[in-house]
Amino acid sequence: MAQIFHRSMNSLARITVFGLPLLFAGSVLGGTIIYRSGYITGEREVVDQPVPFSHKHHVGELGIDCRYCHTSVETSGFAGIPPTKTCMNCHQQMWAGSEMLGVVRESYKLNQSIPWERVHNLPRYAYFNHSIHIAKGVGCKSCHGEVDKMSLTYQDNSLLMEWCLKCHRDPEAHLRPKEEVFSMKWKPEDMTNPETGNPYTQRELGKVLKAKYGVRDPLTLTSCSICHR
């Protein structure tokens, strides 16, 4: 009986048998990498704003507290975007004629909102509440990154559900004393562990603070309706 397939088909068959699963695995891997990449999540991507507001200048250099503008961060789910009035408190006197602030002055004069682009867009179905995170000792920096170094604001983390859950499953890794929540400079090593006399590690301090602030257990914090309603 004559051979149906040429000998070279053997290698082709081998390539197919071993190659296809590799290709599949590769595309799955590639897909997950792309899905988690900044291209999809918008991580570290500067968003164009109507006014090139610099947190670096206002927070890092001038040392204005977060709460001067984000007034409702301790009481409400929404941290609050300052009304134009807040900008004008200072800019009526300083840089009053600056070209860059034309949009702000216009807004104040015409009583029309400044159309800011939202930097942190949460997926639908997810309900995030700032106030409870602040109350339990999660620092601004934990999610928003080093805002005091951002000339233009960007999203510092992926905001994927797995990123949220990382902390909800293990809050110790991110807790800090309540009075340091708004600090951009705080480090656990700056504090001394009274038990050992050595500087705190984040994990040691996290454990102490978790008990102190009554941060709930991972089973509770990962219940669906904690974030989805």
Next chain:
Amino acid sequence: MAVTTDVATPAEPAGTEQWVGLEELADTPAFQEMLHREFPEDATAWADPVSRRQFIALAGASVALAGAGCWSPRPASPEKIYPYVRQPEQMTLGLPLFFATGFTVGGVCSGVLAKSREGRPIKLEGNPSHPSSAGAIDAITQASLLNLYDPDRSRLNLKTGIPTGFDNALAEIRTALLKLRGQPGKEIRLLTDTIGSPALGGLILEEFQKAFPTAKWVQYEPAHRDNAREGGRLVYGEHVNTSYDFTKALRVLSLDADFLTCMPGSVRYSRDFNQNRNTHLKEGDKVPTAAQLNRLYVVESMLTPTGAVADHRLPMRSADVEAFARAVARGLGVAAAGDTPAPAGAAEWIAPIVKDLQAFRGRSVVVAGDHQPPAVHALAHAMNAALGNIGTTVFNFSPAEVRPGNQTTEFKELVKDMNAGSVAVLIMIGVNPVFTSPADINFEAALDRVALKIHMGSHVDETATLCDYHLNEAHYLETWGDGRGHDGTASLCQPLIAPLFNGHSPLELIAGIIPDRPTEAPTNPREIVKAFWRKNWPANGGSTNNFDAQWQRALQEGVIPNSARPRFEKQPDPAGIPAYTAPAAGLEVNFRVDPTVYDGRYANNGWLQELPKPITKLTWDNAIIVSPNTANAKGLNVKTQSTGGGEHGRQVADVAELTVGDKKVRAAVWIQPGHADDSITFHFGYGRQKCGRVGQNTGFNSYAVRSSDAPWNKVGVQLTGTGDTYILASTQAHFRMEGRRPVRRGTRDEYEQNLAKHKEDPSVALFAKAPSVAAPEWQEIDETVPGSPNEWKGEKPKEHKHSHDKPGEEKKEDHGHHDDRLIPLSIVPATNKEGRRWAMAIDLTACHGCNACVTACMAENNIPVVGKKEVTRGREMHWIRVDRYYEGKDPNDAANLITHFQPVPCQQCEKAPCEVVCPVAATVHSFDGLNDMVYNRCVGTRYCSNNCPYKVRRFNFLTFADFKTDTYKLMRNPEVTVRERGVMEKCTYCVQRIRAAEIEAERQGRPIRDGEVVTSCQAACPAGAIVFGDLGDPKSRVNVWKQQPTNYGLLAELNTMPRTTYLAAVRNPNPDMPKSKGA
């Protein structure tokens, strides 16, 4: 070991199973087949070729749209933030604010707290400080929120159909009015509905009338209270309003009065009435005595919510109620009642009722329905006086309305003048007489003879289109106003939002057309109201004399202190009771206000249209309602129809022609068990021609056969079949319980008797239960119910007791054929018994099926309206439904029919059957025992719904939520996801409220207080029938309720361990009555 018996269920008469509709009782094979189809809801769309084609077209279009919308692969779509330029002071973005205001219907204002998020009113709650609300809210008030966002609302002021400015229109009208001065025979008329607003009334009486001395102000609305008014005048010689204190009333006789749902103050009455109906054990372990509990006797034609919860209900023609009232009055010693014999079949009711009422002198109430003739109201006043109730449970006071009067007479005079051509200008505010005027008055023709016709209203309706000017009226949440509650307490109404469509207040209209007003007189509604109250503030209305401080305080509270109308203790003079004229025999028709769309003014409100009416469970239509006997006699029928798909909501009703005098109307027939024979009930408000896209052409116009002489009741009408049929959408056949006796009920006496036995041996049941399994098994079932007194908390099954286990003998290893399935065999892991365990208890004794919970749930949880067609397919989306069950051997025996209501939200089972079948874990348990529903995980397999024994899950078969209409976007609760097509949804115990309270408490580092989380249905419930709380807190109210022996879990025999439980309906019938209902 205690000896137990096999007889767990008290002996029950055969044939008294609970049923929801006549077809279920008849139990035909076709019906059975329909019932047992597994997923009947979605078949027609595919069976019907047109809709299948449409479906494919739609599917194609949505794929295209999905492609267009998904240009970004990002999980979240980019948004913009528009902050305030100058942020209002009290507002914290992300947190709600509540403002006290008031909703007025029929001249009666009830206080509400409107919830505002970022300046948008999104929910209404009752105002606890307001006497007409007491913190609760009824369905119509709740749904008035949707009216604000109605996209069909009038958006422009029109002059002969052409847009014009409001100020221009006012200037033109003012000039026109000025020209008429001093011209006899060219009169000005003002037509409004009942005005309860003191400020508007003051403006009309003090300024408008002075400026135009010959002008006349006429009030007319179809749901007028002329009869009550005339009845009061007969015995008091002057106008009185009457209010009742049901907290003190222990025996109540209702003469055709639906005082729990359809009367001024009914929300408050319902709350008060249930205070004395509470069968919770007293002093630790005693069942309240028959004298401690109240007892309600109802005589009525149509089965109403009040009649349904009555201890004794006697159906009779509405026209015969007067004879009944006279017989009772005679028994109570009211000589002027005459010697009229009681109507046939009612004679033996009189003596026991009289005896019972007399035993509770000063602690009883006789209340007459608004539609009963004046004589009945006069008799009720006389009876209350004879019983010493006036001043203790019944209060008379000067009318709360600005100008009480006989509206029918006034309206007839107005039309006479219009026809005579003497009316030159007619100004109509908030009325739609072209639609609502009685059939014997041709208002349209009369209107044609008026030179200048001005209409102010929220919609361009039937009347507006015939007028020269249509002025756009602002919604009550958009403008200032005031009003008086059912007891005359005044409240201020403040706006929450600037008028969405530039509407204006009637105050602005009246103030704007008065010529030569002094320049300092206020024209803005806030200033008008403030100026009025500055002058008329009650002398002792507040702790300070500073008006501005008092005003601010009253705005905050929603109530002006000490502003109730003065009461008078004057006794009625029975001499005023007119002589009796017997009604003719034969068929009567009763016109009634619709429980959802009222007199038609809410016809364009989708929430109300789709709300199943309390008794009939009809949606989107009204019908000619008759008893089964009457329907039989006339050869009329209503069938539940299935087109092969087995839809549940499709009722094919015969169309009948109703002839009243020379007027005729054709309408669908509805057969209502419990309705009096020879009687028809026909609700107002349907058959609107111009009201917007929702209410257009729904139902049948009953005004077409209503005459001004017999506005409520007419004897001697004809009803004939036409051979046509009409499809009605009724939810009564949906989600049925297949004869499992879902409502446990009993009498107080039965409860007391069985409780003693139950204490000795817990396996003795208190009330009849189903299925009737052996007693020990029931004991075990009851013990699986979370929060119940004997709740099973261990891991191993309890030792079983069996009738064949002899006392003292060793337990045998082999039990033979014994069903051991209850506790040990469960694949569902045990739920966390530590920490917070949210749970709900619903008292079936209190629930009277008013539907306030359903609308409150719709508003809170962004529940969409699906439309009549989808309701006929069983696809309505209500997360909580109120099941209505009948019990009785013979549906034709209306007097012995028992009715029960059972609100069914998700039962939040601890062992939830839905969870184990979900392939994507879209429904899972939370740490605090909620059966969470995760919309973003749901792929729409519907397995969960299939496996839910309570049928409380709802599936978005189509895109039911309206994502397109801008105004609806403003209305939605931002804390709750708006669900899309293909997603399952259900009640979550208002998880958004739980989490908000939790965050608040956690932030303050304290536990959640009992009562801090109130679900939307609980907050709304006028009867206070719902309690919600934490089972982990032994002192919580919900725990106290669940410790009651009456507590039971619905279908608990399935071992679902429901967190929502029910307290059995306990009634307090009079043993002396001939037919003890519930006995």
